[in-house]
Amino acid sequence: MTSSAEHALPGAASSPLVDDFLAWTLAGTRPAEHETSEAQRVCANGVRWTWLDDGVLMMEPAEASAPIRSVLVSAGVHGDETAPIELLSRIVADIAQGRAALACRLLVILGNIDAMRDGCRYLDDDLNRLFSGRYLQLPGSHEAPRAAALEQAALRFFAAASDAPGARWHIDMHTAIRASVFERFALLPHTGKPLSRAMFEWLGDARISAVLLHTTKGNTYSHFTAQACGTEGCTLELGKVRPFGQNDLTRFTGADLAVRALLAGTRVNVDRDVQADADPAAAMPRVFTVIDQLTKQSDAFELLLAADVPNFTPFAKGTLLARDGDYRYTVRHDEERIVFPNATVKPGLRAGLLVIDTTAETLPTLV
Incomplete structure (x- = not known):
């Protein structure tokens, strides 16, 4: 496979950490001091990156409008859900090399790294059931420290975020264990607040066929950030679980393009907007509520x-x-x-x- 660095745009700084964030993370590598200096942390288009922890990377545009949007995109909260992990690593590389635009603050999180290395869903406990402090009930679990670390990463990131409406987003990408009548669907956390049209329109852009509305608070990562950080959050289920290297990423094009558009501050395409203007429901997913x-x-x-x-x-x-x-x-x-x-x-x-x-x-x- 050709590395991202071989296709770097002129003037783009190169770092193995952002050129292949997935490989870097799986290898357990930590950046040397010189690799985290100010000079080394600037890549294409003046985008600044900061390695914060294993599987935790922040990227910021060179120039920001006010108020700037803050977006957390996570994958691998279940270690065997590999396609979204690969997509997210590729997005990081494309931003670093100038092939994708970044107009917001971005926090990239690869979740259960040890389970990713072992090719399994989790080692002791489902990480996506341990947030909102539930990890405190399982202090001996291998996943408990990771849940605590990911909560803190989100809290620190959104502490510096704008409070303007729609300025805080969290997209948590997954794939499902089993087949689905709707291959791509989303789950929205329960917050008690009115539902966001912007989120539903974005889900339509991502070619999400169905949305599931929770009616009680949960312990998932998107529930945590919605409650504790005030995000517009969703959990995306984008297809079937497969091992690394066995994913047909063209099946995930809708979500890939929609995430890139969100980070660039644009929409996926004009045709879909025209359709939505003519019939708003035509571009929206079907909605199901938990009873x-x-x-x-x-x-x-x-x-x-x-x-x-x-x-x-x-x-x-x-x-x-x-x-x-x-x-x-x-x-x-x-x-x-x-x-x-x-x-x-x-x-x-x-x-x-x-x-x-x-x-x-x-x-x-x-x-």
Whole structure:
């Protein structure tokens, strides 16, 4: 594979750290003192970069309008979800070499690095269930210190961010374990605030087909930043889990272009904007709202579904979906869809979400 440095624009400074941030991070390399000097931390177009920690990199444009947007883009919170990790590393390289524009403060985070190295989802505990301080309940977990470190990285970054509406964003990119009726979908954290039209339009630009609205606070990274940092946040599910080097990144073009546009302060294309002006709903994803969840109470828990049932599979009223001792879950609405069914989670954790279509009620309320 040809390195980014071989295609550097004239005048662009080169550093292995930003030319291949993924390889640098997986190798466990730390920059030498001379590599973090002011001179070495300036790349193409005057963009300044600062290595903050393993898998944590800040990039800032040479000139900033006021108020400047601050964007956190994370990937690899689950170590085996490799395509978004590769996409994010490529975006860093393209910014560093001047092939992609940066008009905002950017914090890049590669999440569970040890799990990335081992090619697994996590070592002890699901990192994306340990935020908002839940890691304090599992002090012996391998993932607990990483959850604490990523919380602090976000808090420090957004402490210097503008408080203007729409100035704080967090895009947390994932891929799903199983297939989905909607291959690309997003989950929005519950904040109690009105839903953002700008976020929904951005998700439409990213070719996201469906949005899942949480109705209670959670322990995911995007929940944490929304609550603690005031971000417009989302978790993106962009396809299937595959090992490093086995991803067809063309399948992720929508999200790739949308993230690049967000960082550049632009939109993906004019045609989609024209379509949205003519019919705002045409460019918007479908909306589903969580109405219940399946919780694994014991090792007797059973999901009465095929092991490979896709996310967003619909079930009719009266269908028995799960049981655990005396507990039963039966579909109550005319149609409910299941998302993230997983009978193998530890007792006490979520084994599935139940959602209903609320598109017609939700889109008119966006602000």
